[in-house]
Amino acid sequence: MAFGGAAKAEYPEKPVEMTILFGGTANTIAQLLSELMTEELGQPVVPVSRTGGGGAVGYSHVVATAPDGYNVVWNSNSISTAHHTGRVPFDHSAFTPIARVSTEIPALAVNSETGWDSLDDLKAAVEATDGRFNVGISGKGSFTHLTSAALFDAMGVGDKVAYISYGQGNAPVELLAGRIDAAIQWPGQFVSYVESGDLNVIAVTGEERVDILPDVPTAQEQGVDVNISMWRGLAAPAGTPDDVVATLQAAAEAAVASDDFQNAAGNVGFAPAFLDAEAFGALIERDDAFYGDLLQQLGMAQ
Structure with a gap:
């Protein structure tokens, strides 16, 4: 008698927790994104507020979770500022990029x-x-x-x-x-x-x-030479499987393209700005170098 291996369950099998690092606009966008991604994934995406330390509290929580796609962080340029100012001992490479979702201009x-x-x-x-x-x-x-x-x-x-x-x-x-x-x-x-x-x-x-x-x-x-904007997106602990990242990326892309998300952008004051995992990762690399240098120049780096 031959015994087949157990079939691999399709991700996601259970709710996905989304850690939110900040209040205000960041929280507003995340709440809507979680609702829209829930519709796409067929499992709840549960937003959980873990604020404090310029993002350090939330990043530290997520980086310590299993890389299985069930804990993600609503991330931003703050991963670089938190690292370069000494608030967290890890940098952006501790996370796997999923997708950029939006941008905001201060x-x-x-x-x-x-x-x-x-x-x-x-x-x-x-x-x-x-x-x-x-x-x-x-x-x-x-x-x-x-x-x-x-x-x-x-x-x-x-x-x-x-x-x-x-x-x-x-x-x-x-x-x-x-x-x-x-x-x-x-x-x-x-x-x-x-x-x-x-x-x-x-x-x-x-x-x-x-x-x-x-x-x-x-x-x-x-006449003042400053060009700084904030991106927001999703990331998971480093080592999260590619197929899981692809599933989350597709759900985020569909959410950003939805009428609800596009309409919210005009009301809340952000720009929908989807980037896939690969392009998002390249952006994070470039921005990390930029903010690291800027923080050094301003005397704020640790």
Whole structure:
């Protein structure tokens, strides 16, 4: 009598857990992505918030799980900032890229009562201030810290800026309360305050303007040589099988192409930007080198 081997079960057999590293726009996109990928995979994709340490808490959790496709991380450029600032001992190579999903371009906002309408206005205000000019950031070593430092250094006034973590607040609240003078965050956080006239967004840091704030010029348009944007995507622990990665990649691609995801982009303020695993991995490599060098230049690397 011949006995055949047990048939290999088709992935996924059980729910897939998606670790979310941050709140705000990152969480909003991840929640929608998990719903849409659930429809594609036929098993729940369960979003779990593991915030803290500029992504270090979530990355450390996922890197310690089995490379079987049942634990993935909603990752971003933060894997490079977390590593190069010494928050995690591993780098991007501890993860297998699955797909890039979206991009976001940071925006610089000020209280409308200041009357500042451009980076030139802001530079003059920083130069004229007594003491320190306070810029709000998500946390020391965070992507908003890195972007802010790069921008104000490129403006030639970085030595007069103090970077203040929000604590339990957020950028619009801190700006309106006067506890900070300027803040860089995602455009979607500022739009309603711009519409109400409370805040003024004076620059975005990418090479192109953002659809949700079409009248706001880039830093480069204003003569400041900064080009920084945030990508977000999915990754799994290194060693995850190719067929599992391919299944997750296909589900992510279908989710990004869906009407629900495309419509959310316009409302929330991000750009759908699918890249497959191979192209995404190449992007992560390039960005890691860029941010490693930038953090060294800014004196923020460990």
